[in-house]
Amino acid sequence: MEPLVFTPSLNLSLVPHWQLWSQLRDQVGGRLYESVPFAQPCYDEFNSSACVGVRHSYLDEVSRTNTPTAFVQSQWETCQATQEHCLLDWSNPDNDAPTHAAECKSGSLPSYYINVQTADDVKAAFDFSRKTKVPLSIRNTGHDYKGRSSAPGSLGLWMHNLQEISYTPSFAPRGCSAGRVTPSPAVTMGAGVRWDEAHTFADKHNITLVGGSDKSVGAVGGWLQGGGHGALSNTMGMGADRVLEFEVVTPDGEVRVANECQHADLFWALRGGGGGTFGVVLYATVLASPPVTLQTLIFSWGSAHAHVDENLNRTREAWALFADASVALAEEGWGGYATKDVIVLVNPEDPSTFEKGDSEPEGDEEVMMWKGSAIAPLIKWGHSLRTKDRGVVLIQKVFPTWLSFFNVFTSKFVASVGKNLALSSRLVPATSLSTPSLREGIVGALMHANTVTTSPGVIILMTTPYSFPDEEKRTSVNRMWRESVWHVTNVEAWAWNATAEEVRGSYRRAKESLGKLKDLTGGTDGGGAYVNEADVYEEGWERAFWGDNYGRLLEVKRKYDPDHLLDCWHCVGFEREDERFGCYLDV
């Protein structure tokens, strides 16, 4: 698909190193483009048809994902340190005030980007960066919450157009001798494939892939290389658990096949060590599983008719029941999401395996359907609530495939797009939920979190690989993921014209909102957070994101990228002084 903003107006004679830029343009077959901010047409002429198109798609995730200069959290298009930007008002993109308030500036966008189509494009970019010291940035969908896919003045590598996808019923990693690895069904995807595309492809081939909760997150880029969790991860593993092979261009310009048999150190590092760090991945091959049918609970208790205190009580009660049940739910195979007013849980396991709990709920068919399951008390409570309030929704349903569930889920739960957003994250180990008083403390900390940020945005993600042990330590994700039953996030947003101090305040509130939870789940020394969804200013980030794996990851980084051609914020080997981080605020 062509990007919405696509202006090959490169005037190279005005650019430092212009001969090298010119040479680069020739090396990449002319696919070197100047970055033009997404909303530039609106700053040129607000009523132009081009601007109407931008306004219309400003909050649309697929449009942003497919546009090389638009990012899902729009602050990563801006220079937060200097306040230069080219934003519209996300609360009303038809408001022309931003275009009168300031000039359109390219903020933290790369100066130029390559529309990557071959390994030679990437090799040329590494050579160019080595000679000119122009930093590189790698961008796939632009979903990153921490700004790791843009950098001011950089040469951007836009991976979107690597769109190949293929299914191999019996895939053997290259270079493995016969008998070393058992061949398995697998899907090979180019770096630009999104999760909605991957799941649609899988469905056609009657197989299941494990992806996240969002349709336009990339399947191969930051999601996969940072760990990658989803509603099936409890029993089927994280994305990183399921990779069989990467094809990657390392900073020395070599195309390497990394799997269990070749470049095993690089393979391990790419399975959780983070995107944008060890090389530019062109393709990944991931395990394909047989089709799944999903037992599903969709329970929404928030009510427009209920008093605000009543809704708060319901949130507390639902979360308390969820906390009581979560370890048992994880053991039964459930995964999913809970917010202040909804719980969605899915289970790919046969429901007959649930019938091992103590509870023997009596009564209606809905409760009896999963009789004995740890989920029964939650359903029983939901049912009693519904008899009092017809606004309560309680659906128990079997989806015949992952795609049928995913399509419903992503149509109902659409993430924030086009906003300035700060996030924070905590992993919640099972031990933190092991006694009633610990659970009470955790629920209190979650309720507190929703009072600190300006709108209650806590999400409890039951997407950890609790029932998927990795005894051989084949991935580099923080081991704490496997001991945890929840990953919790919270968000804070700010307006297009917020001052630098207001922006700092938003980052601080996102952090502080999960502070109590952090204290109850290991603190700075022993706690964990998800590298892809963490506080931008996470303290002790090396340990929080990778635990004991950080030292080994740093060795791999030094081996494959000794000249530090790649770097990103709080990535393995991160160096704050680098000019590419000049747009981050000190908070």
Ligand SMILES: Cc1cc2nc3c(=O)[nH]c(=O)nc-3n(C[C@H](O)[C@H](O)[C@H](O)COP(=O)(O)OP(=O)(O)OC[C@H]3O[C@@H](n4cnc5c(N)ncnc54)[C@H](O)[C@@H]3O)c2cc1C
């Ligand atoms: C709405 C939304 C929903 C989300 N849902 C989930 C979820 O359910 N589960 C989950 O685990 N995470 C989720 N995330 C977080 C997601 O994992 C991260 O945002 C991730 O960084 C996205 O990767 P990307 O490649 O799509 O994005 P990008 O922003 O393009 O890239 C992210 C990082 O990966 C690097 N990178 C990208 N492509 C390559 C490549 N080919 N080679 C090397 N490095 C590369 C970039 O340089 C950058 O550092 C969600 C995020 C959003 C905004």
